[in-house]
Amino acid sequence: MLVSKYSAGLFIMLVAALLVGILVVGCSSDSEKRMAPHSIVLTLHGDASTSRAFTWVTAQPDTPTIIEIAVTDPSASFEQSAKLTFEGQTSPLAVGNHTAEVIGIHKVEATGLQPATTYSYRVGSGREGEWSSLLSFKTDPPPQEDTAMTFINVTDSQGITSADFKIWGKTLNQAFKQFPRARFIVHNGDLTENPEDERAWEQWFEQASPSITRVPILPVTGNHDEITDKEKDSSWPLATRFNLPNNGAADAPVGTNYSLDIGSAHIAVLNTEAAIDEQSDWLRQDLAATHQPWLIVALHRGPYGGNTYKKVKEWVDIFDTYKVDLVLQGHNHEYSRSYPLRNGQITGKADAPVADHAGTVYVVTNASGAKLNEKKEDRFYHAVHLQNGQPMFAAITIQKDTLVYEAYTADGMPVDRFAIHH
Numbered sequence: 001m002l003v004s005k006y007s008a009g010l011f012i013m014l015v016a017a018l019l020v021g022i023l024v025v026g027c028s029s030d031s032e033k034r035m036a037p038h039s040i041v042l043t044l045h046g047d048a049s050t051s052r053a054f055t056w057v058t059a060q061p062d063t064p065t066i067i068e069i070a071v072t073d074p075s076a077s078f079e080q081s082a083k084l085t086f087e088g089q090t091s092p093l094a095v096g097n098h099t100a101e102v103i104g105i106h107k108v109e110a111t112g113l114q115p116a117t118t119y120s121y122r123v124g125s126g127r128e129g130e131w132s133s134l135l136s137f138k139t140d141p142p143p144q145e146d147t148a149m150t151f152i153n154v155t156d157s158q159g160i161t162s163a164d165f166k167i168w169g170k171t172l173n174q175a176f177k178q179f180p181r182a183r184f185i186v187h188n189g190d191l192t193e194n195p196e197d198e199r200a201w202e203q204w205f206e207q208a209s210p211s212i213t214r215v216p217i218l219p220v221t222g223n224h225d226e227i228t229d230k231e232k233d234s235s236w237p238l239a240t241r242f243n244l245p246n247n248g249a250a251d252a253p254v255g256t257n258y259s260l261d262i263g264s265a266h267i268a269v270l271n272t273e274a275a276i277d278e279q280s281d282w283l284r285q286d287l288a289a290t291h292q293p294w295l296i297v298a299l300h301r302g303p304y305g306g307n308t309y310k311k312v313k314e315w316v317d318i319f320d321t322y323k324v325d326l327v328l329q330g331h332n333h334e335y336s337r338s339y340p341l342r343n344g345q346i347t348g349k350a351d352a353p354v355a356d357h358a359g360t361v362y363v364v365t366n367a368s369g370a371k372l373n374e375k376k377e378d379r380f381y382h383a384v385h386l387q388n389g390q391p392m393f394a395a396i397t398i399q400k401d402t403l404v405y406e407a408y409t410a411d412g413m414p415v416d417r418f419a420i421h422h
Contacts, residue, residue, distance in 0.1 A: 189222025
């Protein structure tokens with residue numbers, strides 16, 4: 001009887017120990033998951049051949065921001081490789097509607113990299129168990145090398161549910177399936193429906209992760225990317241969640257108006273939601289200062305989309321003055337491509353290449369997510385105008401004196417194509 005009681009007691013002790021072990025392991029796993037970096041995204045601050053900028057999120061608002069980078073070497077592991085280490089800044093961000101949750105936003109820039117080189121990298125706090133998985137990117141060739149450059153254009157991923165963001169992910173994945181060497185992405189705004197919905201942001205990043213952890217993205221601020229609350233000042237989530245250049249108009253919110261050179265293109269990003277007049281002065285100076293042969297502007301509410309946004313009429317005059325080649329637009333959730341336009345007049349044909357800076361072409365690449373609007377009325381400027389009921393993307397390729405724009409559905413079916421020649 002004593003043996004039986006002893007055995008029963010031992011059994012209870014063993015079960016209790018096992019349960020405690022399970023709880024400890026569970027807590028450790030949850031803790032590691034909680035500390036793991038997520039929503040990792042590449043952007044650009046400067047020379048795409050020698051630098052990359054990074055942002056990621058953790059649950060801790062006060063942990064260090066560290067990235068380790070190594071040249072990919074098949075003969076050595078990442079741990080054995082000679083690594084470059086860069087330290088950045090961590091900022092707290094209160095998330096959710098009227099909650100006390102605070103997350104950490106981590107930003108860092110890696111500079112002094114070698115052109116046309118593939119690197120492996122990981123981000124984290126520098127402590128064991130707090131690193132991301134191993135990722136990779138490739139720097140651009142030197143700017144002086146006149147090689148073909150392709151980039152992806154999407155807009156209005158604007159989701160709410162998990163199913164919405166899966167559509168966005170499918171669109172972006174198809175774009176890189178067809179154009180695996182595309183160097184970067186331009187997103188023309190309205191990334192999510194509600195910029196205060198933290199889960200929506202997580203799902204946006206999660207679905208885009210195969211691409212945006214590998215190639216830089218240049219986001220445009222849309223009307224759904226601004227938080228406006230009568231009890232607080234407006235805020236701009238893109239400036240928080242993306243590490244973007246700070247070279248725009250002084251009165252424009254940081255990260256919503258900027259420009260940079262990539263390859264032979266100069267790309268100016270404008271914010272149609274704030275400081276429009278101030279950006280006009282900046283835009284004149286910006287376009288006057290560049291020596292790049294190709295001029296591209298990206299904005300959200302377009303002057304020549306499915307309908308017109310009259311508040312940016314002065315910008316159109318500036319595009320005309322400096323002979324901007326291409327204006328990438330969003331907002332209308334339909335496909336729209338203008339004739340080449342100059343001074344409000346059609347200067348070319350729908351099915352012929354635009355030659356010798358005859359006019360600017362304005363496009364809206366439908367939407368990349370679930371929300372598709374009814375086709376608006378045709379306008380005089382529409383060369384192609386349709387609603388095919390399909391999320392879409394475009395690939396833009398620049399090679400020497402030719403730019404080719406190709407639009408596709410999320411299933412990879414061609415929709416439209418045009419060329420611009422210098």
